Amino acid sequence: MDPFFTEKQRLFRQEVRAFAKKELTPFAEAAEETETFPMELWKILGQSGYLGIRFPEEYGGMGEGLVSYCIFIEEMNRVSAGLTAGIGLQAGMATLPVYLFGNEDQRQQWLVPAIRGEKVSAFALTEPGAGSDAANIACTAKREGDDYVINGTKLFITNGGIADFVVVAAKTDPSKGVKGITLLVVEKGTSGFAVVRKLRKMATRGSETAELSFKDCRVPGRNRLGQEGVGFVNLMKSLNEGRLSCAASALGIAHSAFNEALNYAKRRKAFGKSIGALGAIQSYLANMSMDIEAGRLLTYNGAWMADQEQEYTKEASWAKLYTSEMVQRVANKAVQVFGGYGFIRDYAVERHYREARLWEIVEGTSEIQRLIIARNLGLK
Ligand SMILES: Cc1cc2nc3c(=O)[nH]c(=O)nc-3n(C[C@H](O)[C@H](O)[C@H](O)COP(=O)(O)OP(=O)(O)OC[C@H]3O[C@@H](n4cnc5c(N)ncnc54)[C@H](O)[C@@H]3O)c2cc1C
Known part of the structure; x- marks a missing residue:
């Protein structure tokens, strides 16, 4: 059970x-x-x-x-x-x-x-000059009558080029730092909103990631989500969910890489027996299975705590940090089990190896997760 x-x-x-x-x-x-x-x-x-x-x-x-x-x-x-x-x-x-x-x-x-799948959405916080240091975004939204006029650039935006609407974080009062950040919805086709370019990535290429620009982009006041100046604080509330989502993504990729490697180890022969009978390969697979299970327990513990309405910031960061590093260990060893075939694009482990790299970067890097965990241990 x-x-x-x-x-x-x-x-x-x-x-x-x-x-x-x-x-x-x-x-x-x-x-x-x-x-x-x-x-x-x-x-x-x-x-x-x-x-x-x-x-x-x-x-x-x-x-x-x-x-x-x-x-x-x-x-x-x-x-x-x-x-x-x-x-x-x-x-x-x-x-x-x-x-x-x-x-x-x-x-x-x-x-x-x-x-319903009728409108595609994106979320735009990161900028060329501000990722981890999200409070330092330069994008502004100036109030003019009932409207907001947005100016700035957003980078690495998933679905950015195909979205019907983008939730944009912008500073309505730059003098107030994080307390000046507001969330605004910008719809496709709004004058001044443009997709600058689609970014070419190492992996997860089936999703589209874009750079977006806003030049005197005018949106009505009714497009503001929540009050002015609470955007950043509000976003922080949803980030824990995003971190568990990253953990679950890493877990899924790790499972796939492991299953590929396990099946291959059973069928590949070397020195007259299956490589799965060799001690070295067995120890890789044993460690991979244990590593995945540890990541799984951390991920679903965090998600379960969230569903019980318990505070789970530290647990979300534990899960994200552990699984994003775990998937790289697992995918790396999966390639090793495949030998030369692991380096060839015909086999899924080659793709998993590249896919594994993303999760340590997005939604708060590993370095940032360690900071969050340390803060939750009372270290300032
Ligand atoms: C494929 C992809 C999809 C993405 N999708 C989205 C999206 O949909 N929406 C969105 O808004 N963003 C998105 N991002 C952006 C992503 O969240 C950022 O890349 C991430 O937050 C890191 O920011 P950065 O790239 O600016 O790196 P930086 O913040 O410049 O970090 C560079 C390095 O410095 C380290 N560092 C920074 N600050 C500290 C610190 N205080 N202590 C220790 N180390 C530190 C980092 O950990 C990292 O190793 C996406 C990124 C990618 C690659």
Whole structure:
């Protein structure tokens, strides 16, 4: 028995596993090759209901908690980390601020169609000059009458080039530092909003990542999510969820790399026996299985605590930090088990090795996770 999952969640895992295999597999390889997200997938996702796992049924969601969300992210990543990077963003970080801080009209305008897969969303905090130091963003939103006029550049924005709306963090009062940051929704086609370029990545190429620019981009005051100046504080509330989502992504990739390596070890022969009978390979696989299990326990412990409405900041950082480093160890050894074939692009472990690198960087680097954990240990 697994203490973190209810019977319903165990069944949910099976359903998502079957869904990911059936619906993501046909698109996954081409998306990685062309570095293009298949837009027809949004309709399939919208019909599945999975884009609304975290949101109440009244908005078309499933009303489930973070454990279910992490199960979804983990299972989807087992099939395609590239596609799931864009999908997870849509089902989480980009829509969560609309639900948490938006009013009823805003939820109807952006959240409901996003859950249905009819509108694609993005979330834009990072800039060329500010990533970890997010409080230092330079993008401004100046109040002019009932409108806001946005100026600035956003970098590394997942779904940025394909989004119908982007949740943008901008400074409405630069003199107030973090207390001057406000969240605004910018819709595609708004004058002054442009996609500068699609970024070419090491991996997870099935999701599209872009640089966005805002030049005298005017949005109405009704596009503001929450009050002026509370954007940063509000974002911090949703970051823990994002960290567990990263942990679940890393877990899914690690599982895939491990399964590939285990199966290969059973069938590859060297010196008259399967390499899985060799002590060196056995010890790799033994360590990989243990490492994954440790990451799994940390991830679902954090998600379970969130669902019990317990404080889980430290636990979210533990999970994110551990799994993002774990997946690199596991993917590295998976390539080793494959020998020369592991270096060739015909085999999934080559892709997993590259995919594994992302999770230590996004949603707070490992260095930042260690800072958060240290702060939660009372160290200033
Ligand atoms: C594929 C991809 C998708 C992304 N998607 C999005 C998105 O959708 N929306 C969005 O807003 N952002 C997104 N990001 C941005 C991502 O969150 C940032 O890259 C990340 O926060 C790190 O910021 P940075 O790249 O500016 O690195 P920096 O902050 O410049 O960090 C550089 C190095 O310095 C270290 N460092 C910085 N500060 C400290 C400190 N105080 N103590 C110790 N070490 C420190 C970092 O850990 C890192 O090793 C994405 C990035 C990638 C690569």
